Amino acid sequence: MLxxxxxxxxxxxxxxxxxxxxxxxxxxxxxxxxxxxxISLIIGFPEKxxxxxxxxxxxxxxxxxxxxxxxxxxxxxxxxxxxxxxxxVIELMKFFPKGGSRETHLVHKLLYAALIEARSxxxxxxxxxEINDKELADFYGKLMASEANHYTMFLKFxxxxxxxxxxxxxxxxxxxxxxxxMKGLGKKETMHG
Ligand SMILES: [Fe+2]
Ligand SMILES: [Fe+2]
Numbered sequence: 037m038l039x040x041x042x043x044x045x046x047x048x049x050x051x052x053x054x055x056x057x058x059x060x061x062x063x064x065x066x067x068x069x070x071x072x073x074x075i076s077l078i079i080g081f082p083e084k085x086x087x088x089x090x091x092x093x094x095x096x097x098x099x100x101x102x103x104x105x106x107x108x109x110x111x112x113x114x115x116x117x118x119x120x121x122x123x124x125v126i127e128l129m130k131f132f133p134k135g136g137s138r139e140t141h142l143v144h145k146l147l148y149a150a151l152i153e154a155r156s157x158x159x160x161x162x163x164x165x166e167i168n169d170k171e172l173a174d175f176y177g178k179l180m181a182s183e184a185n186h187y188t189m190f191l192k193f194x195x196x197x198x199x200x201x202x203x204x205x206x207x208x209x210x211x212x213x214x215x216x217x218m219k220g221l222g223k224k225e226t227m228h229g
Pocket of ligand 2: 098153183
């Protein structure tokens with residue numbers, strides 16, 4: 037599914053289920069970070085008009101998701117806590133070497149975004165299918181549907197602004213690296229943990 041090379045261990049849901057407040061807190065920040073990633077692409081690459089247009093729409097959509105998760109937190113009588121560190125994203129973003137041309141930097145950013153979207157979508161699907169809390173299962177089912185085209189959009193832009201064969205090769209390498217990373221994850225009650 038989604039090109040990912042290693043599925044998440046379904047037992048991750050059992051860990052998540054024991055601490056709904058924690059997963060919702062972490063998830064809320066994932067949505068906010070997705071919105072700020074879209075905005076950072078606008079700031080960094082204002083001349084890419086098609087990208088700018090899509091990133092405006094995406095930042096709005098992701099802030100809409102943030103709002104939905106925030107409402108869920110309030111409905112359950114909690115208050116949004118502090119941001120959790122996302123070790124997965126930190127490790128993932130070590131893959132491509134720093135430096136290179138501006139275009140290369142753009143392609144790398146787009147590929148990271150594509151992968152984070154794909155893995156998040158996979159985690160949403162798992163939650164929608166496996167979590168016992170019916171209300172949250174429905175919630176994640178709906179979110180998964182609206183996230184599903186984000187990863188393909190980022191991949192499409194990477195192929196548009198980079199050289200196709202180079203981009204495809206980098207994407208495969210990143211997928212393999214991510215699968216290795218994933219072997220040590222699936223053990224924490226965070227969206228990518
Ligand atoms: Fe989202
Ligand atoms: Fe997304």
